[in-house]
Amino acid sequence: MASEVQADNGVNVAALLEAREALKNAPEAANFRWRATCNWKNGTHSNSTVEGFYGLGGEQKHKTTFTFDADHPQVFASEDNGATPVEMVLVGLASCLTAGVAAVAQNRGIQLRSVTATLEGNMNLYGILGIDKDVRNGFDGIKVAFKIDADASEDDIKALVAQSQKRSAVYDIVTNPTNVTVKVN
Amino acid sequence: MASEVQADNGVNVAALLEAREALKNAPEAANFRWRATCNWKNGTHSNSTVEGFYGLGGEQKHKTTFTFDADHPQVFASEDNGATPVEMVLVGLASCLTAGVAAVAQNRGIQLRSVTATLEGNMNLYGILGIDKDVRNGFDGIKVAFKIDADASEDDIKALVAQSQKRSAVYDIVTNPTNVTVKVN
Numbered sequence: 001m002a003s004e005v006q007a008d009n010g011v012n013v014a015a016l017l018e019a020r021e022a023l024k025n026a027p028e029a030a031n032f033r034w035r036a037t038c039n040w041k042n043g044t045h046s047n048s049t050v051e052g053f054y055g056l057g058g059e060q061k062h063k064t065t066f067t068f069d070a071d072h073p074q075v076f077a078s079e080d081n082g083a084t085p086v087e088m089v090l091v092g093l094a095s096c097l098t099a100g101v102a103a104v105a106q107n108r109g110i111q112l113r114s115v116t117a118t119l120e121g122n123m124n125l126y127g128i129l130g131i132d133k134d135v136r137n138g139f140d141g142i143k144v145a146f147k148i149d150a151d152a153s154e155d156d157i158k159a160l161v162a163q164s165q166k167r168s169a170v171y172d173i174v175t176n177p178t179n180v181t182v183k184v185n
Numbered sequence: 186m187a188s189e190v191q192a193d194n195g196v197n198v199a200a201l202l203e204a205r206e207a208l209k210n211a212p213e214a215a216n217f218r219w220r221a222t223c224n225w226k227n228g229t230h231s232n233s234t235v236e237g238f239y240g241l242g243g244e245q246k247h248k249t250t251f252t253f254d255a256d257h258p259q260v261f262a263s264e265d266n267g268a269t270p271v272e273m274v275l276v277g278l279a280s281c282l283t284a285g286v287a288a289v290a291q292n293r294g295i296q297l298r299s300v301t302a303t304l305e306g307n308m309n310l311y312g313i314l315g316i317d318k319d320v321r322n323g324f325d326g327i328k329v330a331f332k333i334d335a336d337a338s339e340d341d342i343k344a345l346v347a348q349s350q351k352r353s354a355v356y357d358i359v360t361n362p363t364n365v366t367v368k369v370n
Binding site: 098130169175 | 206209216223225249253261262263268271274275277289312316321331350354362363365366368
């Protein structure tokens with residue numbers, strides 16, 4: 001099992017396993033609250049900020065503040081000042097599954113050389129334009145294609161991806177219903 | 186209805202209504218495919234790119250290429266080189282609902298002065314850490330709080346947000362199940 005000792009994908013699995021043990025005895029610390037604040041700029045253009053979150057029993061801060069411009073493209077008579085909101089969901093899903101692949105690979109002693117995920121979400125605009133109420137507003141499906149170069153068999157690589165899906169927060173959010181409550185002040 | 190003439194939220198509603206009429210007669214043009222490509226960097230850090238999409242019967246390109254770093258925070262023994270994937274989903278939801286508020290306000294002749302959406306998604310880490318299989322990996326719920334300053338009554342402002350929810354692609358993706366198929370090359 002020499003590969004198990006040598007694999008280095010930059011994931012500190014020992015620290016994660018330690019954290020898991022610690023959290024087992026401190027359920028309150030496992031309650032996280034993730035946040036984003038969105039400010040409307042003009043038209044369909046907005047700027048969102050991600051800065052603080054709650055977890056491990058207290059307020060936490062990212063190293064830096066992350067900001068995101070979102071907009072609609074010019075073919076929708078918008079300015080295209082940022083990615084569309086649905087593309088951001090694809091980025092969230094892609095990056096969640098990819099981080100999972102790296103973490104699982106590390107835990108299994110598999111050295112990754114490269115991982116690329118290509119995502120495509122189909123959408124029929126008849127939904128958001130209100131042309132046909134039987135057409136949903138969101139994606140009618142998302143396809144994810146992974147290309148992975150690693151020190152492992154094809155089957156072991158497929159198993160990495162399967163385990164990542166099983167533990168992915170965003171995969172769960174997208175594939176299962178999540179309750180959203182909206183209030184206006 | 187003077188306000189209907191004067192309101193300018195930067196949304197070209199006339200062009201959108203025209204597009205809707207045109208698409209009614211060209212269903213194939215309404216089929217869009219949104220894309221993102223994610224490249225693993227190291228550990229849980231990845232970089233995603235949003236560039237082209239398919240729609241109106243052909244390949245389209247954004248004005249510029251949008252890139253997104255995603256990572257896990259330092260409290261997860263990661264480098265915090267970007268927002269977490271779940272925070273990106275919050276940004277997608279926030280920006281989708283906010284763009285919708287602007288578009289609906291324009292259509293209803295309501296002048297917006299400011300719109301801020303603050304989102305919070307609760308997550309119990311017992312899910313993604315595999316401590317308790319009855320705890321889901323994703324958010325157990327998302328709260329959205331809108332603060333809107335506009336030339337309209339409180340009820341009309343609430344109605345804007347309700348209509349935005351009704352037509353929001355990301356709201357639909359998050360609140361309803363979306364099929365995701367994953368393959369490994």
